[in-house]
Amino acid sequence: MSKTTVKSLFKADHVGSFLRTEPIKKAREAYLNGEIDQEALKATEDQEIEKLVQKQIEVGLKPITDGEFRRSWWHLDFLAGLEGVELFETEYVSNFKGAKTKNNAIKVVDRVDFHDHYMLGHFTFLKEAVDKYGDGSQVAKFSIPSPNMLFTRIQGDEFYNGNIEQFYLDTVVTYKKAIKAFYDAGCRYLQLDDTSWIDFVSEERIQAVEEKLGMNVQDIIETRVRCLNDVISEKPDDMIITMHICRGNFKSTYITSGGYDHISDAIFAQLNVDGLFLEYDDKRSGDFEPLKSFKREDQTVVLGLITSKFPELEDAENIKAKIKEASQYIPLGNLSLSPQCGFSSTEEGNILTEEEQWDKIRHVIEIADNVWGNN
Template sequence: MPDNVAPFRADTVGSLLRTAPLKEARARFQRGEISADALKQVEDQEIRKIIAKQEEIGLQAITDGEFRRSWWHFDFLEGLDGVEGYESIQGIQFNGVQTKARGIKVTGKLGFSGTHPMIEHFKFLKATTTRVPKMTIPSPSVLHFRGGRSAIDKKTYPEMEPFFDDLAETYRQVVKGFADAGCRYLQLDDTVWAYLCSEEQRKMISDRGEDPSRLADIYARMINHAIADRPADMTITMHICRGNFRSTWISEGGYEPVAETLFGKVGIDGFFLEYDSARAGGFEPLRFVKPGKQRIVLGLVTTKTGELENADNVKKRIDEAAKYVALEQLCVSPQCGFASTEEGNNLAEEEQWAKLRLTVDIARDVWK
């Protein structure tokens, strides 16, 4: 597996801490003090800065830091046909903290009209970087899992199978839309597979009348349909996340419950796996990874604290993982984004950049 193709030996999950000028501009926009065009000018300016910083550090995959978003998922999903956002009664519950009150629901037939704000976001990124522009969007499973049956209009979808079929086809059109815009590195961010590893979350699924094991097969089928027609030179990866809001999390549990389905049935080119804490379990589930087929990006550098990891300790963990999947199929990255929502995690910008620089240095040492 060559080093100059995605996912790269040193890679990045995507989101970055919002800068002070961006935070100020977004707050002023919310108060009605500046126009959307004025906000965009600040976004463009700040994105150019972080692109230059990523390139200077040595990253080959470059993102826009999700600087135009409030949420890693809602902003994208609300742009699909048939999906609406709304002010919910309460936010999403994390470990000891709750997000802003926001939700999404399916109110009509799902579809992709061919236009979406994030297509334009990608075009700006592509035109601004000299490296590989990487786009991140939520996985299709996220739209279903968050609210389940109760968040899907029963008149439009009295049965669930047509809903899953339409969702898969919608995402097939989404992938085509990004491909047509020149995207050759697309990442699907997916919390659901990690939730299916959590006993607490699996119980929640069962309590609302759904079978966790069946959902894994449904999600695998949807994702495979969505990516089936991607261009031969387009890489599609998936980031498996346990929740990331203000340095907290939602789910715990190793990958064993889903490993055989995830690595054996989902036709993704690479998986970004969180391995920064004991919550992720051991490397044993990597035995199901197909030899020579997929890259596994080990999230060994945490984005939840500012303390910089010891490079030798990270290298030892890479060696441990190599007992289950060949070293040539491995890469390294932070375990998640630094700001899955605009609030960001509890670390400083300088600490964020130090962690990304460490990731590049480790990759250079390990893979020469």
């Protein structure tokens, strides 16, 4: 059992991933070259994650992650660990502006299910480290891709043979099992990363997804809301589940631009998540007008006003002014602050140094303390 009970989100938060350290990079390369075995790689990962946990505590963070140090991708590693899902090499062409990802993708080859997923061990190690080095005020936070990253992105491949409803039902059951398993392992703060919402940030992307799925945009949005709500419908009361939305994060580049206008009612008024991490670090994310759809007094909106893509520190007074502007739509008590995304959504990482990364985290904490008081 965790030393601390999470009842609300922290005012200074972060999305989760951190730049891979040199020992991690070297060990992973050595493993891929056949120079060390899986056990040696894990030993290095364990050591570096313990150091990362201590560093997060040292700088003053309360939600503590493992930095996703054991992952290559923020989403594919988890999804490929599900029953019936496989990772494979593809001719996939990167959608990022000015950068190319590895040619990896996933496919459904059997009935989707959750059973003895290896990342449960990753969480257990993180929690033990937080309990070991923390003072009881920290909590182990773990991130996994949203069910929409499976159901809406893959569409069942050949296995489900067009039976989308069965694929949907299996996805929901799979994720319900996952949430229960992480809860039973002691997880009280789970984040669902969901980039599927970028389908609705521009008219061009809306048209493309309508043509791909043969559905109108409102039906597509409602399906994604239903998927998330069904998945979390049985979550325990003492477990917080949040959702993170961004427009892509790879080597300091992005996929697309556009505001939350088309999805504001869906994410603020219809989704039953406890918190929303929203990308707001530059003009690509639009203005705060969509925040007017906010309805729930028990929900937190985490403003991603600090960029994880570049090292320059934002002007603190400007950030505080933006928080004040957002509070015209959402009560200040329901707002929090974070970077807009992680620092290393894939193992390659964004283009800044580790020290610059920690400067960003300190910046978030200092501004949050100034706005909301020490948290």
